[in-house]
Amino acid sequence: MPAADLVEVLIEHWSALEADSPTAPHHLRTSVLPVSCHSGVVLAAVDSEGLRHILVPLAAHQRVGRRTEGVNLKVVETALETTNTFIRYVDVCCADRALNDLFSEVCSDILIAIEAAPGKALTAANAVIARWRSLFDSSQSPLGEARLSGLFAELCTLRDFMLRSPSAALSWTGPAGHCHDFSGGRYAVEVKSTTTTESRTVRIHGLDQLDAPHDGKLNLRWMRLAARSDGTSLGEIVDELLSLTDDPPAFLDKLDRSGFRIADRKRYQHDRFVIVDDRWFEVDTSFPKLSLSNLTAAGIPVAVSDVEYSIEIPDRSHGSLSSGAIEDLIENLVEELAG
Template identity: 25%
Template sequence: MWRNLETSTNSKRTTTPRLCWGSKMLERWRSLSPVPEIGARNVLIADSAHPLDFRIGRDCRGRFVFMLDTDKPVDKRPVLPSVKGMLIELENLANDRTRLVVVLQDDADLQNFSLMCTGLMLATNAISASRSPEGLLKTLEELHRWHEMLKRRRDNRLTRSERIGLVGELLFLRDELLPRMEILPALLAWTGHEGHEQDFVISSAIFEVKTQVVTADRMISISSEDQLDPVQGRILLCNQGISPVPSGTSNACTLNSIVKELVGLAKATGGAASDLLAIGLLEAGYEPHEEYDDEIWMLVDRAVYEIRGDFPRIERAELRHGVEQVRYRIRVSDCQPYGVDLHSTLEKLIYG
């Protein structure tokens, strides 16, 4: 039994959501009271602008609940993940409909639970109501991904290479995107934390950001045969060199300090920016730790190369059957003929 406190799902629009979930959704969630009836839920539509029927609620035990009603998938059987601290189940509804129910078992995890639910809605915001079974499968896929991410995250620190990579992505976001676009679209362009092959998608171009400590023999490490394969679209490789510097050096940053700077910018903007940044950092495995302040970095150089023609790379189509998960390195000196001007490239992509 539901106690629906908002309008019917028939009033939903299939336009792009306003991305106003997150903190506002959390406030509305907390405003709900448990219902006395056994099996009942006090329910609100999560966002009437989202094309899918997501709802938030509290059950008779006061637990926070996240739900999605869809048509039943026909061709693929849904596989439910097992996520620690959450109860996940499917309920059968009338008219070949089904309901995904995710119940938070410990209120202390509500902040991250809310961020996860915001991430699920963000991942499905382009799926129309007429394709709701696809939306259910995508939501379950994202739940599986969050399960793996949270499992890896417990009591772990980022490795040095992971810290350098994250610093590099945040430097690119701060230095190159934020001067040219508002923080919300800039954060939406940042995809590296989601496990994608590339780090940013800007208009029609894919940016792979590779950051390394400056050495005499500069090499770029490529993590798969797909990372520089132009079959995905136009790919631009941004190579950044950073160098460790003493404390107090101007224009230097630590991982914690650049995160703090971006968090401040997101909070000043308001809306969904803070939530999107928090989701990105969570998915990247970041939590503030004092030892992250021990590494102080300064950007030394930044160059961009376009993956075209005979650019040194491996593509999937070139591999013999059975060869996969290829890792290799490229000499930066051999990339020079494919250099492009970053400023004009970004200006054209962003402003047309």
């Protein structure tokens, strides 16, 4: 069964269970899912606190040590007993209802893995949990305002791309250490932002950050952001991107590399931004920059590394792109990805 269909099945089961959830502490209300393994059928469950679970039956020789896979993802061994049966399960639970949508994706992956290897259900479930678990834990080092605003600007740009293509997360190359924030074949985009009210100065990291791809074009997007209570939080824009992308695990992995985990949304719920100025530029020969290609073309030997410098973003009268040119740029980047 396709992943999207499994997510719908899971949500239907959990929703029905939530309508009549148990009231006694530590009790579970369960229903049978359309997936089974050699040890029995997999169950959906809801507990007395309204938390969602998935239960994978264990073979007689298998054990699950009590452990925590993350602050919000719990994995324990649970036994269900009736008059005639006693069955032990791997009990996977989401401890934060705000993460239920993400948990649905995890559980659909578990079900797909079990369908592919019904004789190794525990191994299959553990492999999926291992791939997802870090995203359910909070990062150790909170992001500062500069990094928060920078990530917000990148995610706004990614949203513009994803509205044209659900596969556009492929173009988000900055988290992997690429010199450009977004790259799609012959097109690349670098994103800069500031929260200052006057200055348009931005920091450039390296001599290659403003170099265009080979035989291609580089554009720079600059935003002035304002921190305001009526703005958008990172958690909210992440939720929107999760609803747009066709590959949530890949997107969340890049988000994790950027320093923001899905479990961090509460930490940053009061950090909200609005865009008060937004400009796009083609980084051509007239754009202010130091670059490896320009220095090499000028015959200047480059024997230094880790170069950082600042530039002043031009005003709108000096080459900022029109709305039509921006639309063309985004379409071109998305088409490069598709090709």
